[in-house]
Amino acid sequence: MEPNVHFWMTQRQSFFQRCLQWTELLDPTNLFISISKIEKSRQLLLTNEDGSIHDLQDKRIQEAWKRSLATVHPDSSKLIPSLFRPAALLPFTAPMVFLSLVPVKSLKSIILPQLSFCTYSTAFNIVNGNASYNRRPFESILLGTGVIASTAFFGLFPRLLLMKSAVKNVFLRETLPAAILTQVSAMNVAASRSFEPVRGIEVMDKEGNVVGYSRKAGTKAVSDTATSRVVLFGTSAFIPEVFSHFFKKTPLFVRYPQSLWTLKLSCTILVMGLMVPVSFSMFPQIQRIQCSKLEQEIQSATEETELFYNRGV
Structure with missing residues (x-):
């Protein structure tokens, strides 16, 4: 069994415990872990899987789990690109959220922040979504392009009406x-997944x-993740x-x-810093159904x- 799946499946954590776990996984240093260190950590977990699960007091085991959970996709067992690991969400999206909310006098000044937010969110959601279903590379590219275009439009069009209205x-x-x-x-989560x-x-x-492939489990995975994004970006905005x-x-x-702008930027980063682990912890990563x-x-x-499925991030 994939070690990350085994971990989330066997560790019946409360919301508070998941929140503390995600606080560690969202450490920015997880973006710069070398491939060799990740491979060594994975090898340690794979060679002693049962012992590793029950020996979480060992600092070596703790560090191995931190590296594995923060950098490896549980469905494909492949490395998540550094730019799209969970720890990258805050530093990349916080400035975009701030710029998207700055009062503007022309549509041109909002296009870049909105387009950047939609582009990064789409890539993040596709990379960190459930990867167990069959898909071809060109399908992901076409899907991502369509999602970026549509969600950017739905984000910009109301702002244009707001500027024109009194x-x-x-x-x-x-x-x-x-x-x-x-x-x-x-919308971005629902469309990209x-x-x-x-x-x-x-x-x-x-x-x-x-056991099989379930559309109902897929629907619930996307719905729960979209809810967590609403809580994250709604509160942060x-x-x-x-x-x-x-x-x-x-x-x-x-x-x-x-x-005002310094204070607003600081507040956005602070609120997002608190809300990212909270939103990720709202639902277990490996959910029971x-x-x-x-x-x-x-x-x-x-x-x-009772069966299990990966919700995705």
């Missing part, structure tokens, strides 16, 4: 871009044996906007108006009452 309510005008960004992030509910993803028994709204009413802003809730052909293929 919305007098200042608070509403400031929070609408955050609502648009939140909606786009959820749209093959999973159509073709189905692998469901496994407790031994890691593949709305809190800085609300904070900025009230900060503008303080004497400090009147005296130092240029401090009752066999009775799956397709009839899967129910007929096993006597197990």
Whole structure:
């Protein structure tokens, strides 16, 4: 069994424990781990899988699990490119979120931040989504191109209407871009992983044996991940906007108006830094599902009452 799958399957962690686990996995140093170190860690886990699971107090084992879980895809057992590892999400998307919410006078100034956000989010979601279904390389390229174009359009078009319309309510005008960004992030997950509910993803028994491909499990995996993105980007976008709204009413802003953007950027990074591990921890990575809730052909293929599948990040 793939060590990462074995870990998430056997470690029945609470939300708080998963949050602490993700805090370690989101360490920025995980972006720069050499391939040789990752291979050594994987070899250690593969040669002593059962012992490694129960010997988490050993610092060598802890470090091996950290490297493996942070850099290797559980479905394909392949290295995740550094730019798209979970630890890269915060440093790459925080500036994009900030720039996407900056008040603009022309559409040109919002195109690059919105397009960058949609492009990175699409690539991140495809790379870290469930990879157990059959797909060809050109399908991923065509899908990614379509998702980038469509989600960028849905992100830009409402902003254009907002600029042309005469919305007098200042608070509403400031929070609408955050609502648009939140909606786009959820749409991006659903669109970039749209093959999973159509073709189905692998469901496994407790031994890691593949029982079949379930479209219902694929639908739930995408739905749960989209929900976690709404929580992540919704909170990260709305809190800085609300904070900025009230900060503008303080004497400090009147005296130092240029401090607003520094404060807003700092707030965005801080909130996202707190929300990334929270959103990743909302649902287990390897989720359990009752066999009775799956397709009839899967129910007929096993006597197990509970099966497992990889949700993806």
